[in-house]
Amino acid sequence: MKTYQRIPGDESFRDSISTVDQQGRRNFLFPKKPKGKLYNKRTIASIIYLVVFFSMPFIKVEGEPLFLFNVIERKFIFFGQIFWPQDFFIFAIGFLTFIVFVILFTVVFGRVFCGWACPQTVFMEMVFRKIEYWLDGDSSAQKRLHEMPWNGFKIRKRAVKITVFYALSFLIGNFALSYIIGMDNVLLMIHDGVGAHPVTFSALIGFTTVFFFVFYWFREQACLVVCPYGRLQGVLLDRKSMVVAYDYVRGEPRGKVQKGTAAEDLGDCIDCAACVRVCPTGIDIRNGTQLECTNCTACIDACDAIMVSLQRMEGLIRIDSEENIARGQKKLWNSRTKGYTALLGVLIGVLVTLLVTRTDVDATVLRTPGQIFQTQPDGRLSNIYTIKFANKTRKDLPMTLKLENMSGEIQVVGNALVAPRESYAQSPFFVKLKRKQIERRKTPIVIGVYQGKKRIKTVETTFFGPGY
Numbered sequence: 079m080k081t082y083q084r085i086p087g088d089e090s091f092r093d094s095i096s097t098v099d100q101q102g103r104r105n106f107l108f109p110k111k112p113k114g115k116l117y118n119k120r121t122i123a124s125i126i127y128l129v130v131f132f133s134m135p136f137i138k139v140e141g142e143p144l145f146l147f148n149v150i151e152r153k154f155i156f157f158g159q160i161f162w163p164q165d166f167f168i169f170a171i172g173f174l175t176f177i178v179f180v181i182l183f184t185v186v187f188g189r190v191f192c193g194w195a196c197p198q199t200v201f202m203e204m205v206f207r208k209i210e211y212w213l214d215g216d217s218s219a220q221k222r223l224h225e226m227p228w229n230g231f232k233i234r235k236r237a238v239k240i241t242v243f244y245a246l247s248f249l250i251g252n253f254a255l256s257y258i259i260g261m262d263n264v265l266l267m268i269h270d271g272v273g274a275h276p277v278t279f280s281a282l283i284g285f286t287t288v289f290f291f292v293f294y295w296f297r298e299q300a301c302l303v304v305c306p307y308g309r310l311q312g313v314l315l316d317r318k319s320m321v322v323a324y325d326y327v328r329g330e331p332r333g334k335v336q337k338g339t340a341a342e343d344l345g346d347c348i349d350c351a352a353c354v355r356v357c358p359t360g361i362d363i364r365n366g367t368q369l370e371c372t373n374c375t376a377c378i379d380a381c382d383a384i385m386v387s388l389q390r391m392e393g394l395i396r397i398d399s400e401e402n403i404a405r406g407q408k409k410l411w412n413s414r415t416k417g418y419t420a421l422l423g424v425l426i427g428v429l430v431t432l433l434v435t436r437t438d439v440d441a442t443v444l445r446t447p448g449q450i451f452q453t454q455p456d457g458r459l460s461n462i463y464t465i466k467f468a469n470k471t472r473k474d475l476p477m478t479l480k481l482e483n484m485s486g487e488i489q490v491v492g493n494a495l496v497a498p499r500e501s502y503a504q505s506p507f508f509v510k511l512k513r514k515q516i517e518r519r520k521t522p523i524v525i526g527v528y529q530g531k532k533r534i535k536t537v538e539t540t541f542f543g544p545g546y
Contacts, residue, residue, distance in 0.1 A: 095302055095369075095370060096359065096360030096361055096370065097298060097299060097302065097359070097360060105360075106224060107297075107298065107358065107359070107360045108217040108218075108220045108221045108224070109217060109355065109356055109357060109358045109360075109376075110216060110217040110356045110380075111211050111216050111217070111356075112356045112376040112379055112380065113379060113383075114378070114379025114380070114382060115379065115382075116375040116376075116378055116379050117375075117376065117379050120193075120194060120203075120204070120374070120375070121204060123194055123195070124200050124203075124204035124205075127195065127200050128200070128204075128205070131197075131253065132253060134257075135253060135256035135257060135260070135261035135264075136261055139157075139158030140158070140472045141472065142155055142158065142160070142472060143155055143256075143257075143260050143261065144157060144158055145257060146257065146258075146260060147257055147258055148258055148259060148260075149258065150258075150259075153500070154169075159433075160470045160471070160472070160500060161470070162440075162468055162470055164440045164468050165436065165470075167432075168429070168432045168433065168436065171425065171428055171429050171432060172429055174425060175422065175425040175426055175429050178418065178421055178422050178425055179422055180307070180310075181314060181418060182415065182418040182419060184310065184311060184314045184315065184319070185314055185315070185316075185319055185414065185415055185418060186319065186320060187319070187320050187321075187397075188311065188315060188319050188320055188321035188322070188367075188373050188397075189307075189308070189311055189321070189371065189372055189373040190373045190397075191307075192301065192305075192307065192308070192372040192373060192374075193372045193373040193374030193375060194373075194374070194375075196301075196372075198292070198300050198301065198305070199301070199372060199374065201250065201293060202292075202293055202297060202298075202358075203358060203374065205246070206243060206246070206293045206294075207358075209243075209246070210239070213235070213238060213239050213242065214235065214239065217355065223235060239294075240294070243290055243293060243294050244286065244290045247286045247287075247289035247290040247293065248282075248286045250286075250289055251282050251285045251286040251289055252264055252282065254285065255278075255282055255285070267279075298358055298359045298360075298370075301359065301370075301372055302359065302369065302370055308369060308370075308372075309369075311369070315367060317399060317400040317401040317404075318399050318400075318401050318415075319399055319400075320398060320399050321367050321371070321373060321397065321398075321399070321400075322363060322371060322373045322374075322375060322377065322378065322395065322396075322397055323363075323366075323367065323395070323396065323397070323398045323399070323400060323403055324347075324353075324363050324364045324366070324394070324395050325393070325394050325395070325396065325398070325403050326403070327403055327404065327406070328345060328346050328394060329345040329346050329347035329364070329394050330345045330347065331343075331344055331345055332345055332347035332348065332349045332364075333345075333347075333348070333349055334348050334349065346385070346390050346394050347364065347394060348384070348388070350384055352377075352380040352381060352383070352384050353377035353380050353381050353395060354377075355380070356376040356377060356379070356380045357376060357377055358372070358374060358376065359371065359372065363377045363395060366400075367400070373397075375397070377395050378395050378396060378397070381394050381395040382394075382395075437534055437535065438469070438470050438471045438475075438534075439467060439468065439469050439470065439471070439475060439477075439497055439527075439529060439534055440467070440468040440470075440535075441465060441466065441467055441468075441477075441527040441534070441535050441537065442465070442537070443463055443464070443465050443466075443525055443537040443539050444463060444464050444465075444466070444539075445461065445462075445463050445464075445539060445540070445542075446462045446463060446464055446506065449461070449462050450542050451541075451542050451543055451544065454510060457512075457513060458487075458510045458511060458512055458513065459510070459511055459512075459513055459516060459541075459543055459544075460509065460510045460511075461508070461509050461541050461542055462506055462508055463506065463507055463508075463509060463539065464504055464505070464506050464507075465479070465495075465505055465507060465527070466502065466503070466504040467497035467502065467503045467504065468497075468502050469497035469498060469499055469500065469501060469502075469503070470500070471499060471500070472499050473499050474496055474497070474498055474499050475496065475497045475499075475529050476494060476495065476496050476529075476530070477495045477496065477497055477527060477528065477529060478495065478527075478528045479495065479507060479525055479526070479527060479528070480525070480526045480528060481509070481523060481524070481525060481526075482524040482525065482526045482536060483522070483523060483524040484511070484515060484523065485515075486509060486510055486511045486512070486515070486523075487509075487510040488507055488508070488509055488510075488525070489507060489508045489510065490505060490506075490507045491505065491506040491507060491508070492505065492506075495507075509525075509541060511523075511541060513543075516541070516543035516544070518543070519544070520540045520541070520542060520543075521540065521541040521543060522538060522539075522540055522541075523538075523539060523540065523541045524536055524537070524538050525537045525538075525539065
């Protein structure tokens, strides 16, 4: 099978990024407003994403949010299920599964997540950028405004833009806060006013300012400089990865058809730079896969529009692999992706098993330190213990304790044993055994923890006696 090699060219573009000039100063980009089939699909996907983001804090399950990431109180809710620090091992398995999924997805499909589902991209390109096009116009108008000396017109434009961007950032900040403390608490704080919650309001203003800074000034730099996922693609992608790619076999040599030049001597690329003008990170995808590319597919729509106008076949820029373009073949699966898929399947199975077998109540029994046996009036011996509960459910649970491996009595100190909902609790209790049951200084005992008639846990501990 005939193979093709990329035509060598100027590689100086790899020495710097498009958002920084030769003096190291910020080079602001003014991408042309994209349009096309893929952009329409991205818009629909973003609308669904935004509806979910802004509606989910209002969705409740048994009076609790559907999702909650309350780091302060160490309380986490996923799809209505409450998780506590005792469930950290489940979180670790889930995080490992997510990492493997990211690796597998990137190996196969490149950075499609960055361009289509990343919150930074969705808010930047589908919310703030659209507002910017509405306020300042398309790329040429934005560039003229940027280069214009400061005057009344520019000041008014900038003031309106800053006000709108900051107000929207404040709204996003409130909803982000609702994922931490719950929407009910956010609404309560709004009702109480700033004076009643100065610390929380100060933190909210800080987050709002960060959001504003990212979406007003920092923009694509968050993907190029801060985000570690972009750095990972350098070690995850290979010639078999599906990425936004330029078909150089079909497109080269590029150039406009001029008088005296045969059309068959040139490739399909007419060097119009439409793909460069719409790129939100300012790269030329014809140079190959680059760190800055987020696979937003804007260049695909721009190129397809040019090809249609020239009555040429679409797909000069498309989602494909370097190997497929060079060899003219279609092959997605290889041994590496199969291995990642198998590993991912195992991890998902382990995660599902842990979630299914996860207990609603954790119990720990500890002997009270510094205490030895006591002799009761009836001649029995007693030891004192403490039981600690972590109730992950939304209701109070009455609990009972039973000796499993021998006869005896368990006496709880104080009121009836109850594990309060969504909380921790502890209670001391006595274990009383007959003297004839104690044959050595340390006697192993097994205590069953029951919720009604259901035994939720057995705990092994020791009973201290006089020894013989």
